[in-house]
Amino acid sequence: IYSGVNLINPANNEIVKLFIANFGVMEYGTGDVMGVPAHDQRDFEFATKFNIPKKIVIFKDDLSSDINLWDKSFTEEGYLVNSGDFNGLQNEVAKEKIVEYLASKNLARKSFQYKLRDWNVSRQRYWGAPIPIIYCPNCGLVPEKVENLPVKLPEDVEITGFGGSPLSKAENFVNTICPICGAKAKRETDTFDTFVESSWYFLRYCSPHYDKDIFDKQKVKYWMDVDQYIGGIEHAVMHLLYARYFMKVLSDLGYLESREPFKRLLTQGMVIKDGAKMSKSKGNVVDPDDIVNTYGADTARLFILFAAPVDKDLEWSDEGIEGSYRFLNRLYRLFANNAQRLKNAQKKDQIDERIRELLYEINSCVQKVTNDIENYHFNTAIAKLMEFVNFLYSFNPEDEELGYFKEALEKLAILSSPFVPHLACEVWEMLGHDSIIFTQSWPKVQKEYAEKSTVKIAITINGKLRDTIEINKDTKQEEVEKLALQSEKVKKHIANKEVKKYIYVENLFSTYMY
Ligand SMILES: [Zn+2]
Known part of the structure; x- marks a missing residue:
């Protein structure tokens, strides 16, 4: 509903009506949202329903300039119109410029909104690094002693696929003693999500046999950062996020100097057959x-x-x-x-x-x-x-x-x-x-x-290409003129007219007749 309150748009001093609506914009974080009816589908529908004027501010040349002819919002890239001093700017560039302008007037400041959420790292699977936590009846939740790390997976486990985590049935693994009071205690039987380990294995690889800590800081300093990361895009987005996060945490903890793990990223394409991604489930796999x-x-x-x-x-x-x-x-x-x-x-x-x-x-x-x-x-x-x-x-x-x-x-x-x-x-x-x-x-x-000893030069007469000839690189200009005039095609076009001007610049020989 219309609130009855009017606001002033600080960029152009125009009146903006304040509406209160029963929908939120999840990606936006907290705060109020400026409606852009012409360039957001929800706002487009909202404005249509409440008869709010729709103003085109981003435009592309094949669009109609009459918004009443639009059946949906335009959400692609374009250039700004109806935007005062910002007209003509590409819309992504304009975003920066408008914020700069508002900041210079002390009306805005640029900020980043992070959307970090909790990450559940435990899995009810056998394959994974055991979570080194012990449950003691006296002390409660206790971490395993550092000298007992890493906790290794037991190898005598039967994997049935039924009844929860296979580790919970491995008596030798589950039953242990409390590192603090020595009472009988039980181990955590969930294992870590694979991303927990893949987020820092490249650090461990620098000193795989080092047993005094998670890795040898000196070796890591020598080998890191990883020069080249290669991975499929479907995998790389999440993994890069986690791996970069781990680097920053380990760096904050004093384990690392570097804060970024990978210098270069290459995401290889997929293999397509008969118009679809090659996969076992689609049955279009070629056996190498x-x-x-x-x-x-x-x-x-x-x-x-x-x-x-x-x-x-x-x-x-x-x-x-x-x-x-x-x-x-x-x-x-x-x-x-x-x-x-x-x-x-x-x-x-x-x-x-x-x-x-x-x-x-x-x-x-x-x-x-x-x-x-x-x-x-x-x-x-x-x-x-x-x-x-x-x-x-x-x-x-x-x-x-x-x-x-x-x-x-x-x-x-x-x-x-x-x-x-x-x-x-x-x-x-x-x-x-x-x-x-x-x-x-x-x-x-x-x-x-590594360079050719000859060059091809184009001969133009009154601006039209008539012939190309190949000459030695160090040929003098007078010689080039002579060679050009010997060309049969050139002779034909000059006939018996008088050549007014010769121009020879970088591989292009031009003659002009008036
Ligand atoms: Zn205890």
Whole structure:
């Protein structure tokens, strides 16, 4: 109902009517809520029912500007309208700006609302860390002595699935003595929720054999923080929350200096088949063993890494498997076809244009694959390897070029080895090596060959692209002009008109005729 009270909106001094309603907004915490009828569905319905004007303040260009034509509120991202000085701002940006404005007038202050709730950590399960609590008839609830920690699970327990926690029936486990008065006492038989342990295991892993405390602070200081966290998004949200919470508690207790556990997060995508998430319950599971038996483990691995960026969902496809298998055969044949010739190949001293091009392709591949692996872009790294293989097929080395061609194949083998380790081992041996490929150093980019010696330049006439030519990088401008004018296409367009102006800037050559 309308309360009869009117308020003033401090941002624009307009009158706002105060209503009292019988619904609350759970997520909002305590306090009063400003209604935004155009951009919240509950407020939209409320305003419609009580004939309160609905004012559009967030807009997107494909919306109607007449709110009477709207059948529901607009709750997506947009830009501000009807908002005075804040018009045109993206709505998330505007939120910050409006709070800043109000704060500067001493009318508001920014605050965070936490919604921490109690967490029931006990489970009536066998698998879990026992909760180290003892019930004494004299002393009540008593924690186990520190020197008796950790309390271990008994191994002679029968798990029937009936009648509550299996531990409660393990007499040897349940019956104990009180750490304070020595009377007969009973252990807690619930175990901890798995999240209790998964929230700090990475700290224990830094010193797994340390028995004086929950972990060795010095070791933890050395190894933490975790450089990379990888997990499915459905799992990561809760686990990250709990793990970060544990870090902060342990840090407050003086166990840690660091307050955040993980430096980088990567959430891998799901595997999709026939339009649905692959799962046993949906019956659309592909058994990797079948693929391994038919095509080998390298094909399975290559397909999974190549089919999608690692953080996106992966659509399973039999054609994709076939494609990966064909590529690996092509890779294998490249080595098989050349292995004999390459055994004793020597590098010649002279680096001519062809060798320069080969060295450029090698180094461009090393650079791209290295960067992509560091950034978890495995699919584009593999695409680059495929391009490189195509180039090497087209290269057709002469006898005196075999030394550098061998270098190309060696680097190709090493760059492929993280993705297809079995095949990489095989082709490495084919080149005559006794060593195992994984003992080789990762190739470094040779800066002097990482850039092409030639550049393509576009020739435009009166602003229209007419031709592109390839020139050496260090070609002088007069020379570029001469080369450009030799192009048949350019000649045709200039005909016998007079060229008024030549412009040559960064790979673009333009002529203007008036
Ligand atoms: Zn006692």
